[in-house]
Amino acid sequence: MSIYHSIDDFLHRLESTLISNKEPVDANRILAELRASYNEVGRNGGKLYLKYADEIKAVLEYPEEVVISKAMYSEFKQGFRQLKKLWQTKRNVESFYIHCCCQIRQLLIFNRVSEEHCRSCHGTLLYYYEENSQMVMKKCQACRRIYSSRTGTLISASHGLKLSRASKQNLQEVVSPAEWIGYCGE
Numbered sequence: 001m002s003i004y005h006s007i008d009d010f011l012h013r014l015e016s017t018l019i020s021n022k023e024p025v026d027a028n029r030i031l032a033e034l035r036a037s038y039n040e041v042g043r044n045g046g047k048l049y050l051k052y053a054d055e056i057k058a059v060l061e062y063p064e065e066v067v068i069s070k071a072m073y074s075e076f077k078q079g080f081r082q083l084k085k086l087w088q089t090k091r092n093v094e095s096f097y098i099h100c101c102c103q104i105r106q107l108l109i110f111n112r113v114s115e116e117h118c119r120s121c122h123g124t125l126l127y128y129y130e131e132n133s134q135m136v137m138k139k140c141q142a143c144r145r146i147y148s149s150r151t152g153t154l155i156s157a158s159h160g161l162k163l164s165r166a167s168k169q170n171l172q173e174v175v176s177p178a179e180w181i182g183y184c185g186e
Helices: 003-019 027-045 050-061 070-090 093-108
Strands: 125-130 135-140 146-148 163-165
Touching (some): 003 027, 003 070, 003 093, 027 050, 027 093, 070 093
Antiparallel strands (some): 125 163
């Protein structure tokens, strides 16, 4: 299958199953559809944007640790529509994959994009867990600055931090489960 065809299929599948569908969406369904549709497009695009493609693939392998809020899903739908429009007008494969990976990361790594932004560059703050201090921190997707999730202060000594995507358990300290899109069986 050509790379253009796989992108068209990816966009069509997500449009019909997640974006335009009027049925209530739960996190399990969102993740299952992403996993099923991302395989083909990720295989092709991963070569172009390996940095984020590997991270996305790893997150999709362990969906039980992903927390998706209603606001994140709403932002994803809006970003998806922009991504589709970009693809229809430019048909630039590299640009598509960069934007696609950023949109998917913003859905899979907890954030409050509509409420919080980096004070320096106004980029999206993604939530990570720092293993040494055992604290949840926010890292700017654009400029990579790191902030405390509790105080919002900039962490100046960010060298040596061991950051990994904040899991459901990590996020319970700083995010109310009422913000999350429901998971089947919970």
